[in-house]
Amino acid sequence: MTQKLILASNNAGKLKEFNELLATVGFDVRAQGEYGVPEAEEPFFTFVENALAKARHASRLTGLPALADDSGVCVNALGGAPGVFSARYAGEPKSDARNSAKLIADLAAHDDMSAYYYCVLVFVRHADDPQPVIADGRWNGIIVPEARGEGGFGYDPHFYIPELGKCTAELAPEQKNRLSHRGQALRALVEKLK
Numbered sequence: 001m002t003q004k005l006i007l008a009s010n011n012a013g014k015l016k017e018f019n020e021l022l023a024t025v026g027f028d029v030r031a032q033g034e035y036g037v038p039e040a041e042e043p044f045f046t047f048v049e050n051a052l053a054k055a056r057h058a059s060r061l062t063g064l065p066a067l068a069d070d071s072g073v074c075v076n077a078l079g080g081a082p083g084v085f086s087a088r089y090a091g092e093p094k095s096d097a098r099n100s101a102k103l104i105a106d107l108a109a110h111d112d113m114s115a116y117y118y119c120v121l122v123f124v125r126h127a128d129d130p131q132p133v134i135a136d137g138r139w140n141g142i143i144v145p146e147a148r149g150e151g152g153f154g155y156d157p158h159f160y161i162p163e164l165g166k167c168t169a170e171l172a173p174e175q176k177n178r179l180s181h182r183g184q185a186l187r188a189l190v191e192k193l194k
């Protein structure tokens with residue numbers, strides 16, 4: 001029997017990627033929205049604390065194991081911003097387009113466009129699991145002002161990978177999953193669960 005797993009996210013882009021990434025792993029993956037779980041608070045200043053809060057919240061409300069992702073884009077010239085604040089960088093309501101526009105505007109006076117995507121995944125077997133399983137991944141790139149590509153989500157039209165000559169929104173889903181911060185973190189997490 002496959003084990004049910006709640007994905008503690010309301011981000012459609014992430015959910016799509018997790019469904020692709022987890023397709024081969026023996027879990028019956030359900031989005032927290034299917035269970036009426038509302039968005040968790042993300043009050044912390046570290047990715048890992050926010051991911052743990054999201055995982056525990058979803059697990060507590062469903063009674064099922066949960067996997068949460070906290071991620072963001074960290075720009076070196078901005079001291080790592082927007083970082084944990086990536087989803088709401090341009091304020092509420094969340095908007096990928098406004099977040100990207102703010103990032104480009106903030107970088108206008110800078111020369112160093114280097115950045116990285118960072119992702120922490122936290123898996124809890126139950127809400128009070130004292131041994132959450134944690135894995136992370138990082139993907140280096142360059143922020144470019146001109147949007148390129150239709151794929152992915154978030155900052156992907158502006159996140160350029162020099163080795164590929166493409167922005168991450170121009171990659172096929174399998175290629176993004178193979179290389180991304182999220183793909184790296186998920187493969188590391190699955191190894192730990194074996």
Ligand SMILES: O=P(O)(O)OP(=O)(O)OP(=O)(O)OC[C@H]1O[C@@H](n2cnc3c(O)ncnc32)[C@H](O)[C@@H]1O
Nearest residue numbers: 009010011069070071072073086087153154155156
């Ligand atoms: O908390 P949940 O419900 O999972 O959804 P969220 O969008 O609020 O997720 P986060 O709090 O982890 O914020 C992550 C943000 O970082 C950005 N981001 C993370 N991974 C990305 C990726 O693969 N491609 C583009 N942008 C990404 C994007 O703006 C996300 O909204």
Ligand SMILES: [Mg+2]
Nearest residue numbers: 011042070087
């Ligand atoms: Mg969030």
